[in-house]
Amino acid sequence: MRIQAPRGTDDLLPSQSHRWIHLENEFRALTSLYGYREVRTPTFEEIELFIRTSGETSDIVSKEMYDFYDKGERHVCLKPEGTAGVARAVVEHSLCPQGQVARLSYITPIFRYGRPQKGRLREAHQVGLELMGSASPTADAEVIEITAKFYERIGIQDVEVQLNSIGRAECRARYREVVLNHFAPYLADCAEEERAKAEKNPLRLLDSKDPKAAELAKTVPPILNYLEDESKANFETLQQLLNEAKVPYKVMPDIVRGLDYYTDTVFEVLSTKLGAQSSLCGGGRYDNLVKELGGPATPSVGVAMGIERAMIVLEESGIEWPAPRPAVFVVQATEDAAQACRAITRDLRAAGLETQIDLDGKKMGNQMKQADRAGAKFVAMIGTDELAADAVLLRNLESGDQVSVPRANLVKEVQGRL
RNA sequence: GCGGAUAUAGCUCAGGGGUUAGAGCGCCUCACUGUGGCUGAGGAGGUCGUGGGUUCGAGACCCAUUAUCCGCCCCA
Known part of the structure; x- marks a missing residue:
């Protein structure tokens, strides 16, 4: 049998990858406005890390761990979620000394061994935030506000922020x-x-x-x-802060999270466009986690947002982000123009313009077809006439207009028309 | 992990025991005699998911297996 991608995994192909890159860039742009800095932690960790943090009886630990023994008999596990690894790194490198705040973001694959279906894969991807070192509801509000802003920013509409406190x-x-x-x-x-x-x-x-x-x-x-008085007061303050920030939310007393480490605030964002896997993201406060991993008392709050699920909603909503396309496709109309064509290709690229060129000495009509298929905005063509005149024929593929320009001016001419 | 459905060309699908397995789109070549999108003419591409079985005969029926989808559990 032909080898295929492992169950519950997906290949991200060029027709889709630009959308992911766009989403990740939006995430980075938004979170850096708030001062979050990206961390990358290992794909696998000692299994003990997740048992200690998520809880032995949690579903993730008790039935969904992608764990194995390595050649050194170490019991390791592909990370099932992002927070534990970040918290471990924070403790290991003392990233959040007492009295200070650390704002961290991450983009990571996660692994859960369950039965796959749409929007639930064995290898999935998340973007997430951890705001560590503050017990104030203003921290909770910040994380929730960023989450809401993120979905707004990428154009996802029908979402509902559901909020609760579990004390x-x-x-x-x-x-x-x-x-x-x-x-x-x-x-x-x-x-x-x-x-x-x-x-x-x-x-x-x-x-x-x-x-x-x-x-x-x-x-x-x-x-x-x-709720105890403090929890209750904080929950009320949080709601005021969200009102102030104009972040719509709904208090849902029945939302509970599957991980043991949450305290007080928990929240989810749901979309009506997702079916059974309606949850777009999940987050909450975890005041004891860092301490349990041997660090100082570090009250924290975080969120993890599923990339695949966001993509599903974007698709259902008909939101398209433009695919990258070359500015210019260089066409060699005659064989003796090949060298000149390579030269202008280099010039265009040096000027930062995406430029493609035929590799196989195909006929001109075929080269035009390649240009069309690649979505190039312009064709720059050199044939016998242009060679003699030291010129380039510049054709706009959308309008069909074309002009002959001096070779030395090509880059400027293209830039002026983009 | 439990229940159900599905699996035929790159993609979307038809075919339902009987000779060389089809369509649309896509792809390649040619024509339109320095030009892509339109048109016309050719062409390539499938051990019908995989492995067994029933049968004179299986893409079609049976069993197993793998994968996908839907629901449950749970969550991103």
Whole structure:
């Protein structure tokens, strides 16, 4: 059988890669306005890193790790998410000394071993931010504002920012009992699998798709009622800050995140154009993570946005970004013009103009076709006449107009017409 | 990891037990006699996902396997 790309992976081809580059450039341009600097951490890490941070019982760790033993018997893992590696690097290089703030961004592949479908691959890609060293809700607001601005900037419309606070560990422990009690009638006679799930993370009951559970979920008191004073105050401040920044959001008491490290603020951005995988990004506050990795107490907040999912929404929305195209295709009308053509090609490129030229001595008509197919804006042609006159015939492929210009002026003539 | 659907040319798809497997688009060549897009004429390209089986005969039927898509779990 012919070798094909591994299950759940995708080749990014030239017809698409310019869109990714565009999205990444928009991300970099936006985040650098806020002072974020890019970090690149390894593609694989010791598996322990993710077990410690995401939590042993999280789905990511318990069933989706792309892990293996290397030749040195080290148990390693392709990173399933971006935050843990960045936090590890921050601790390792003391990037966020006490009392300071670090603003970091990343663009990375992530790996999760699950059953693939559209918008959920085994190798996916994310752009993300980590704002470390501040416990203030202004930090949460900054990250959420950038996230909203990012989608706005790339032209994604129908999005909804969903916001919640899940409090601190003690609050969640108390709320856990509330939920278990509330759902007791349901848990008494539901499937074993459901019960095990509820045991692991009772908050999952809140967004269950089981009709009976969903019914009970309507009447469960929200976790917001159980927040400690500080959490509650911060959540209120955050909402004021978002109002102030004119970032629309919706408080959703049932959003819970799958990773153990979140504290207080959690949020997601959803799109109506995504189907079952409706989540465009996820983020939240993680005040204990850096400390757990052996660093100083470093309250932090971050977000990770899925590139593939953004691309799906962009496509569904009919948003097209222009593909790169050559400014000039140089056509050799006769064989004796080949050297002159190579020379003007060099001149054009030296002037920063994307220029292509035929390699195989094809006929002129074929060269014109190549120019057309490549999407060139101009053809610069040299044949016997031009050679004699030291000129170049410059043809606009869109209008069909053409003029003969002195060879020495070619670059200027092209630049003047672009 | 569980359930379901699908797999035929580069792309989108037709063909449903019987001779050399088709279409549209794309690709190549030629003509239009220094010019692409339009037109016309030719042409290349498929072990019908892979491996077994049933049959006189399989692209069609059966089994397995791999991949994709949809739903669940979960999430980006």
